[in-house]
Amino acid sequence: xxxxxxxxxxxxxxxxxxxxxxxxxxxSGRGYNITSLTVAPIPDSKYSRLTIVTSGSVRVIEQITxxxxxxxxxxKVYEHADLVEKEMALVKFPASENITDIATLCAAYNGKxxxxxxxxxxxxxxxxxxxxxxxxxxxxxxxxxxxxxSGAVALER
Amino acid sequence: xxxxGAQMVIEALIAEGVDTVFGYPGGAIMNIYDEIYKQDKFEHxxxxxxxxxxxxxxxxxxxxxxxxxxxxxxxxGFTNAVxxxxxxxxxxxxxxxxxxxxxxSLIGTDAFQEIDAVGISRSCTKHNxxxxxxKDLPRILKEAFYxxxxxxxxxxxxxxxxxxxxxxxxxxxxxxxxxxxxKPHTKGNPRQIKKAMEAIAKAKRPLFYLGGGIINSxxxxxxxxxxxxxxxxxxxxxxxxxxxxxxxxxxISMLGMHGSYAANxxxxxxxxxxxxxxxxxxxxxxxxxxxxxNAGVIHVDIDPASISKLVNADYPIVGDIKNVVGEMLKLSSxxxxxxxxxxxxxxxxxxxxxxxxxxxxxxxxxxxWVIQRVGELLGDDANIxxxxxxxxxxxxxxxxxxxxxxxxxxxxxxxxxFGFPAAMGVKAASPDKVSINFxxxxxxxxxxxxxxxxxxxxxxxxxxxxxxxxLGMVRQWQTLFYDKRHSETDLSVQPDFVKLAEAFGGIGYRxxxxxxxxxxxxxxxxxxxxxxIDVVVERLENVMPMVPSGGSLFNMMLLEKKEKKK
Numbered sequence: 001x002x003x004x005x006x007x008x009x010x011x012x013x014x015x016x017x018x019x020x021x022x023x024x025x026x027x028s029g030r031g032y033n034i035t036s037l038t039v040a041p042i043p044d045s046k047y048s049r050l051t052i053v054t055s056g057s058v059r060v061i062e063q064i065t066x067x068x069x070x071x072x073x074x075x076k077v078y079e080h081a082d083l084v085e086k087e088m089a090l091v092k093f094p095a096s097e098n099i100t101d102i103a104t105l106c107a108a109y110n111g112k113x114x115x116x117x118x119x120x121x122x123x124x125x126x127x128x129x130x131x132x133x134x135x136x137x138x139x140x141x142x143x144x145x146x147x148x149x150s151g152a153v154a155l156e157r
Numbered sequence: 158x159x160x161x162g163a164q165m166v167i168e169a170l171i172a173e174g175v176d177t178v179f180g181y182p183g184g185a186i187m188n189i190y191d192e193i194y195k196q197d198k199f200e201h202x203x204x205x206x207x208x209x210x211x212x213x214x215x216x217x218x219x220x221x222x223x224x225x226x227x228x229x230x231x232x233x234g235f236t237n238a239v240x241x242x243x244x245x246x247x248x249x250x251x252x253x254x255x256x257x258x259x260x261x262s263l264i265g266t267d268a269f270q271e272i273d274a275v276g277i278s279r280s281c282t283k284h285n286x287x288x289x290x291x292k293d294l295p296r297i298l299k300e301a302f303y304x305x306x307x308x309x310x311x312x313x314x315x316x317x318x319x320x321x322x323x324x325x326x327x328x329x330x331x332x333x334x335x336x337x338x339x340k341p342h343t344k345g346n347p348r349q350i351k352k353a354m355e356a357i358a359k360a361k362r363p364l365f366y367l368g369g370g371i372i373n374s375x376x377x378x379x380x381x382x383x384x385x386x387x388x389x390x391x392x393x394x395x396x397x398x399x400x401x402x403x404x405x406x407x408x409i410s411m412l413g414m415h416g417s418y419a420a421n422x423x424x425x426x427x428x429x430x431x432x433x434x435x436x437x438x439x440x441x442x443x444x445x446x447x448x449x450x451n452a453g454v455i456h457v458d459i460d461p462a463s464i465s466k467l468v469n470a471d472y473p474i475v476g477d478i479k480n481v482v483g484e485m486l487k488l489s490s491x492x493x494x495x496x497x498x499x500x501x502x503x504x505x506x507x508x509x510x511x512x513x514x515x516x517x518x519x520x521x522x523x524x525x526w527v528i529q530r531v532g533e534l535l536g537d538d539a540n541i542x543x544x545x546x547x548x549x550x551x552x553x554x555x556x557x558x559x560x561x562x563x564x565x566x567x568x569x570x571x572x573x574x575f576g577f578p579a580a581m582g583v584k585a586a587s588p589d590k591v592s593i594n595f596x597x598x599x600x601x602x603x604x605x606x607x608x609x610x611x612x613x614x615x616x617x618x619x620x621x622x623x624x625x626x627x628l629g630m631v632r633q634w635q636t637l638f639y640d641k642r643h644s645e646t647d648l649s650v651q652p653d654f655v656k657l658a659e660a661f662g663g664i665g666y667r668x669x670x671x672x673x674x675x676x677x678x679x680x681x682x683x684x685x686x687x688x689x690i691d692v693v694v695e696r697l698e699n700v701m702p703m704v705p706s707g708g709s710l711f712n713m714m715l716l717e718k719k720e721k722k723k
Contacts, residue, residue: 013338014338017287017289018275018276018279018287021276021279022279025279025280029280059465062465063462063466066461066462066466067462069461069462070460070461070462072283072284072304072336072338072339073338074338075337075338
């Protein structure tokens with residue numbers, strides 16, 4: 001087996017019905033992995049942009065990009081080599097935890113407290129996926145009640 | 158022009174030059190059938206099963222080179238048609254398949270005969286549409302025909318809710334195609350083509366590896382020219398049969414699991430594979446790591462995803478075979494055809510050592526004899542369809558094909574039940590040729606209801622049933638790899654095929670000897686109605702040679718050598 005590598009692929013698609021199913025069906029039908037997937041319309045155009053984090057051997061990644069390109073509503077496929085990549089995470093803590101510590105940690109990961117209620121606080125961080133991993137590991141001791149990650153978005157440098 | 162959605166479908170088909178539509182009506186598609194009733198520009202052929210409608214459209218398309226059209230209703234009508242869509246997808250056959258759908262207001266409510274048709278067809282079509290507004294229909298239908306027939310061809314499915322077929326909207330078919338995201342690459346890169354030709358000039362044992370893309374691209378005659386200009390020997394895939402004429406001195410034979418010894422050995426010994434419109438399918442390559450191990454690879458294909466998918470291409474060329482081969486021809490003077498004499502002698506020796514043949518050593522007829530006999534009697538005058546199984550491989554091995562589009566078979570999906578309806582489509586497209594369907598006693602029962610269609614529409618397909626009372630190919634694998642445990646493959650209990658054909662108004666023959674076979678074929682040709690010729694053949698005949706699944710091409714099971722019976 002060839003070594004499996006993590007890759008980020010951006011896909012520009014016509015923003016129309018069932019286009020997302022075409023993409024995800026292709027991945028499931030051909031046995032490719034999706035680690036994360038984000039999608040949103042591109043402003044002032046009829047296109048949407050998907051960012052897919054996947055993994056596979058060089059051959060598999062090449063097939064993924066070619067197969068994506070074969071789909072009729074796909075305009076462009078970028079397999080990123082040199083990219084800026086960010087991911088957001090929201091975390092909910094009990095208000096009883098050490099808020100000062102949490103706020104300091106958030107700041108170190110491009111984040112801050114975004115909501116404070118009687119019993120809980122919600123924080124956000126936005127950073128490289130690997131650093132988000134780190135953040136989530138560190139804050140574990142503050143008893144997070146809920147964690148949500150956005151999946152990565154990326155731009156070629 | 159303000160017309161209904163249903164009328165738009167008819168107008169679009171007429172504008173596309175469609176002369177034959179295969180289909181089966183039902184609730185959700187009744188508005189369209191009402192318009193079919195009112196028109197006389199194209200013929201509608203009512204099959205007796207939706208699967209057969211799509212296979213017939215495939216046969217029609219393969220024989221004519223045009224887009225095949227089929228129509229079905231929602232729910233079970235559509236699900237019955239899915240096998241045909243998948244078959245066309247695997248073999249890159251251009252089809253437009255139109256299905257009815259429940260009205261928009263009922264979609265998602267589990268309505269009567271509702272199924273998420275585009276959800277099902279997504280993975281077995283080149284593209285599909287759910288039409289939500291009649292004003293989109295002209296564009297969608299025009300795109301459907303264009304997408305089906307351009308680039309790597311394939312089936313396009315258009316699902317139309319019943320209320321959309323009743324909706325009135327403006328129809329203008331002269332609209333320009335948008336499709337900015339779909340631009341098939343047809344012209345090969347000139348620098349790559351030049352580099353490929355330089356590689357060919359340097360090679361000592363080059364080999365053409367001809368695939369079905371040549372037929373789809375209508376490039377067989379250009380390929381013949383290139384083969385003759387360069388003097389390089391060629392092997393054909395199953396899908397490419399007929400690209401070179403059977404008597405072409407440069408044609409070795411078919412390669413792959415049931416390819417000839419010489420073809421598979423040539424592929425194993427070559428130092429440069431020149432792949433044209435072939436996709437290195439597992440039935441062709443055998444064990445990938447041993448496939449053409451010491452060879453460079455030129456791969457010409459219109460589908461970039463086919464290139465370096467399984468075998469790495471040293472010279473990838475994305476483009477239409479017809480264009481690329483045309484460019485290659487212009488550069489072919491750099492190649493000296495006399496150079497390959499010893500290479501060709503090597504291949505000839507392989508063929509002498511283990512020729513593609515069989516032994517007539519039993520009392521019962523040999524299936525291979527029947528196929529060869531039809532070849533002798535009809536040759537070029539017949540179009541040949543097959544079902545799936547042993548008879549299919551024997552046909553590919555032993556029929557003397559002389560032209561492209563003469564051989565119509567289900568290659569990629571391997572669909573039993575394909576042959577008879579496909580042969581009806583072939584006959585509809587090519588009425589001047591005899592339409593033969595070689596089939597087995599297993600396959601024929603999977604769409605035998607089409608006898609009715611063939612009788613009604615006067616499509617005199619001659620079905621030659623090579624009857625060994627087995628699901629022969631599975632039986633062969635059980636004999637060879639499952640220690641002769643013939644699990645559920647014995648078809649000793651079967652219908653009277655003569656009476657079956659007669660019950661529908663066709664003609665039937667049961668044949669046990671060579672003379673009876675000749676007489677039956679002659680009779681069927683003279684009667685000119687749909688026929689079953691039930692040929693009792695040797696039960697335990699195996700398709701040989703054979704590369705066991707996952708084995709290397711050079712490691713073939715071969716026909717036992719025998720002294721000729723006196």
